Amino acid sequence: MTAPIRVLVCDDQVLIRTGLTTIIDAQPDLEVVGECGDGQAAVDLGGRLRPDVVVMDVRMPVLDGIEATRLLAGAGVSHPVKVLVVTTFNLDEYVYEALRAGASGFLLKDAPPAQLLHGIRTVAAGAALLDPEVTRQLVGRYAARIRPAEDTTHDSPLTPRELEVLRLIADGLSNREIAATLVLSQETVKTFVSRILAKLALRDRVQAVVYAYRHGLVT
Known part of the structure; x- marks a missing residue:
């Protein structure tokens, strides 16, 4: 059997974090290996757990998701981790900054669960989540x-x-x-x-x- 995709969930809202974790853990090919509520904890856990994908919120305390993404997946990181940014903020600036920081994809929190799961699998496989035309x-x-x-x-x-x-x-x-x-x-x-x-x-x-x-x- 193929090992499940290991996922770290980072969101400062407990209810949303729990919901994401429940949706992801219900899949036989996905496994939540950790969860946290701020960007610095995401960086620390990402370095220690080495997940296949980090599901990252943007606005969080201590360290925001953009900077956390840069520290996990940005240029110069010795062991980069793939990051899927999931946020309520549908602003081009956030999308742009997330991609510049090293994120492999971007989803809104109101996306259906199937789209979230597809996004995790896509990013884990090494592909970009955004459609080329949208990216352009x-x-x-x-x-x-x-x-x-x-x-x-x-x-x-x-x-x-x-x-x-x-x-x-x-x-x-x-x-x-x-x-x-x-x-x-x-x-x-x-x-x-x-x-x-x-x-x-x-x-x-x-x-x-x-x-x-x-x-x-x-x-």
Whole structure:
């Protein structure tokens, strides 16, 4: 039998935390290994328990969820933990900051339980939860802030074809759509995407979109 996905639940509201824990623990392939009510406790437990996924609220005492996510999953963390941000606040700024901090996905608390469970499994599998088109629109709103003044594409380790694929990812195209655009097979596109993520040390397509905007590859 495959080991269950180990989940840490972090929310400062006991009722919500208990509800999330109950929903997750009811699944045979998921297991709640810990729960806490503030961001600092999430960082401490995350480092000690090494869960597969942390379900993280944004607004919490001691340390907010954005900073806790940065400490658990951000750049430079030696053993990053995947974070799924779940919050009542449907503000672009929170979504943007959560992704910048290293979150792999973002859900609202009023999402149905099936969507939450799908999100946990998706993030645990190493995929981004946000739809590419949603991600493109979101990051696009902040392009002026995250894009550097100078063009840094000449420093890119990517080949011209890989840069082309990265631009299409940032434009919100799926692998199937990229394959049709470039007249390639979907397997070839998957290979290109894997190479891009590996060369740039990125975790998923969400980070690839942010990278593309930050380096001026998308206008």
